[in-house]
Amino acid sequence: MEIRKVGVVGCGLMGSGIAQVAAMAGFPTVVREVSQEVLDKGLASIRKSLDKLVEKNVLSSSQAAEAFARLQPTLQLDGFADCDLVIEAIIENLERKRELFAALDQIVKPEAIFASNTSSLSITEMMTATRRRPRFLGLHFFNPVPLMKLVEVVKTVVTDPAVIETGLAYARKVGKTPILTSDRGGFIVNRLLVPYLLDSIRAVEEGVGSIEDIDTGMKLGCGHPMGPLTLNDFVGLDTTYYIAEILFSEFREKRFAPPPLMKRMVMAGMLGRKSGLGFYDYTDPKNPKPNTMLEKK
Numbered sequence: 034m035e036i037r038k039v040g041v042v043g044c045g046l047m048g049s050g051i052a053q054v055a056a057m058a059g060f061p062t063v064v065r066e067v068s069q070e071v072l073d074k075g076l077a078s079i080r081k082s083l084d085k086l087v088e089k090n091v092l093s094s095s096q097a098a099e100a101f102a103r104l105q106p107t108l109q110l111d112g113f114a115d116c117d118l119v120i121e122a123i124i125e126n127l128e129r130k131r132e133l134f135a136a137l138d139q140i141v142k143p144e145a146i147f148a149s150n151t152s153s154l155s156i157t158e159m160m161t162a163t164r165r166r167p168r169f170l171g172l173h174f175f176n177p178v179p180l181m182k183l184v185e186v187v188k189t190v191v192t193d194p195a196v197i198e199t200g201l202a203y204a205r206k207v208g209k210t211p212i213l214t215s216d217r218g219g220f221i222v223n224r225l226l227v228p229y230l231l232d233s234i235r236a237v238e239e240g241v242g243s244i245e246d247i248d249t250g251m252k253l254g255c256g257h258p259m260g261p262l263t264l265n266d267f268v269g270l271d272t273t274y275y276i277a278e279i280l281f282s283e284f285r286e287k288r289f290a291p292p293p294l295m296k297r298m299v300m301a302g303m304l305g306r307k308s309g310l311g312f313y314d315y316t317d318p319k320n321p322k323p324n325t326m327l328e329k330k
Contacts, residue, residue, distance in 0.1 A: 040113040042121045053079045079101065113141050116142075117145055117146065119148070120172055143165065148172040170189065182209055187215070223280070227280055240329030244323040266313055277290070
């Protein structure tokens with residue numbers, strides 16, 4: 034089961050990265066967005082990323098140019114008709130994804146494989162919108178895609194073993210390290226990471242330590258590259274909150290329940306780096322200060 038041509042639906046933060054690594058690996062890559070403005074923005078992001086790799090001597094100028102030339106931008110779903118693998122990377126909304134896959138199912142050749150880049154939604158529920166259920170799986174890349182080495186390959190209870198092997202092989206071909214998991218909420222990484230991030234917020238709520246001390250403790254005590262509250266800010270409090278709600282809905286376990294402080298921070302627009310304020314104040318992005326208003330006195 035050979036992948037010769039790849040399609041990526043969505044050219045935003047994740048989609049542009051997924052399209053970039055496919056093109057860098059030598060695959061002709063169709064990439065689609067809903068408007069020319071959004072598509073142009075995504076292509077500009079890919080070009081900028083390729084230029085940075087040239088500056089770092091990861092790619093030569095000619096390799097970067099060849100990779101960019103392999104991209105086939107489009108506004109139409111018809112462009113995916115002859116793709117061997119189509120990866121969805123649109124908004125994290127189950128109904129929108131199901132609608133997309135149902136439409137693609139009518140257009141893309143029957144032997145092609147469909148994959149979703151979702152970080153937490155049910156692959157099985159998306160799969161049921163199509164007639165190619167054994168040829169459907171998850172390919173969860175991590176942000177930023179060109180730099181992060183991991184891909185979670187997610188199988189359902191009906192995914193064809195040959196399709197699973199093709200997914201694993203494709204991840205390797207685009208320079209990633211795949212891990213295989215089943216279609217359960219959060220897969221491997223988020224199922225383990227999200228409770229840790231939520232517990233760090235509970236630690237602030239309960240006055241276990243200051244924001245700075247909690248982060249320092251986990252960095253120096255466990256060798257983590259950044260503390261959990263800094264990571265919450267980096268990911269975005271709204272993003273983690275959304276994933277936690279999905280996990281809690283599936284498992285109904287307290288460890289997945291968003292803490293009250295988190296909910297109030299999201300409601301107040303304290304989303305982390307993207308909003309300029311979260312567990313840290315990013316007025317000076319190079320020297321963020323702990324948001325001591327959140328600490329229990």
